[in-house]
Every structure is written in C-alpha cells, then in structure tokens.
Ligand SMILES: [Zn+2]
C-alpha cells in the first residue's frame with residue numbers, strides 16, 4: 001500500500017504530497033493509451049508540489065518522434081520545475097516523523113525541501129482519478145470516478 005510522502009520547505013509555507021501524482025495517467029496516441037511516466041516536483045509556474053512529466057529516452061525516440069514540447073508540469077503546463085530527488089525514510093527511525101532532507105533547494109526562497117514519511121496510510125481504492133493527455137502532455141479529459 002502506498003504511503004503518501006509529504007514535502008515541506010524550511011523557509012516558506014510550500015508543502016504538498018506525492019498523493020497528487022497517484023491515479024491513472026496516460027497518453028492517448030493514435031487511439032492507444034500509453035502510461036505516462038511522472039514524478040513529483042516543485043513547479044515554479046504554479047508554485048506547488050505537483051506531478052511532473054518524465055520523458056524517457058525510449059519514449060522520446062519512438063512514440064514521441066512528433067512531440068515538440070519538453071516535459072512539463074501536469075498541473076499548469078509550465079516547463080519551469082525541479083524534480084524532487086527520491087529519498088527513503090531513515091531506516092534507523094522509520095516513520096517516527098523525522099523528516100528526511102531531499103537535497104533539493106527551493107529556488108524561490110532558498111529553503112531546503114524535506115520529505116516527511118509519517119503521514120497516515122490510507123487506501124483510495126477505485127477513487128483515484130484517471131487522467132488522459134495528448135502527445136504533447138496536454139490534458140484531454142479528467143474524470144473523477
Ligand atoms: Zn520555500
């Protein structure tokens with residue numbers, strides 16, 4: 001069962017969770033659904049913790065030959081974002097609430113981004129949104145089930 005990771009900034013009130021990138025994210029290309037690779041990042045367009053596109057080399061070469069735009073924020077479409085590095089909870093103190101440093105600096109304020117793994121486990125079942133994007137990563141439909 002996934003655990004949402006909460007990210008916070010040490011200098012400003014920016015905070016958000018990996019929860020925003022859960023659910024089904026797919027491209028629809030030539031009528032086929034292709035899973036969209038994504039990660040959690042800080043977007044400087046919408047100044048939030050958001051799901052951001054990750055364009056893999058394989059996809060760039062094959063499916064995305066026609067694609068023109070670089071990876072972007074899946075919330076506002078900005079290309080100006082930083083991917084938050086993947087970090088693991090401290091094995092000595094799992095889920096005690098001690099936030100882990102991600103190494104990422106929040107450019108707007110110069111604060112450090114920490115990951116907090118102490119959030120509650122929760123199960124969303126089938127309630128996660130299905131989101132569909134075109135080849136450029138522009139959202140086509142969003143339906144909350
Ligand atoms: Zn900040």
Ligand SMILES: [Zn+2]
Pocket residue numbers: 043044045046047048050073074075076077078
């Ligand atoms: Zn954004």
